[in-house]
Amino acid sequence: MKSLEELNELKEKVQKDLNTRKSEGKPKVIVGMGTCGIAAGARKIMQALLDEINKRDLDVIVSQTGCIGMCEKEPLVDVKLPGKDRITYGRVTEEDAQRIIVEHVVNGNIVEDLVEAKLEE
Numbered sequence: 001m002k003s004l005e006e007l008n009e010l011k012e013k014v015q016k017d018l019n020t021r022k023s024e025g026k027p028k029v030i031v032g033m034g035t036c037g038i039a040a041g042a043r044k045i046m047q048a049l050l051d052e053i054n055k056r057d058l059d060v061i062v063s064q065t066g067c068i069g070m071c072e073k074e075p076l077v078d079v080k081l082p083g084k085d086r087i088t089y090g091r092v093t094e095e096d097a098q099r100i101i102v103e104h105v106v107n108g109n110i111v112e113d114l115v116e117a118k119l120e121e
């Protein structure tokens with residue numbers, strides 16, 4: 001017989017595995033929400049991304065991350081399409097956020113003029 005604690009641990013583990021599996025194969029959009037990101041307007045950018053995603057009814061995982069170490073480039077938005085490099089966009093405005101969703105997430109074309117970094121798969 002397992003203790004309640006062990007059962008809870010097991011439940012958490014299963015839930016985590018499920019979440020990981022559900023997010024596999026889906027486009028991911030990650031917003032830098034460290035102190036400097038927020039100071040640079042990351043909340044507005046997050047909202048603009050979510051509005052565009054909802055408007056188009058897209059199946060995209062949106063998450064946030066902390067400090068990425070590029071303060072002066074905030075707000076930062078990363079896009080990771082399945083099987084593709086992770087692209088970091090910098091100094092993103094609300095209009096840029098829309099472009100990133102339409103051009104990159106929907107059409108698969110990197111928005112070259114906004115790219116700060118590429119992380120290979």
Ligand code: FES
Pocket residue numbers: 034035036037067068069070071072
């Ligand atoms: S606090 Fe700005 S990049 Fe870390």
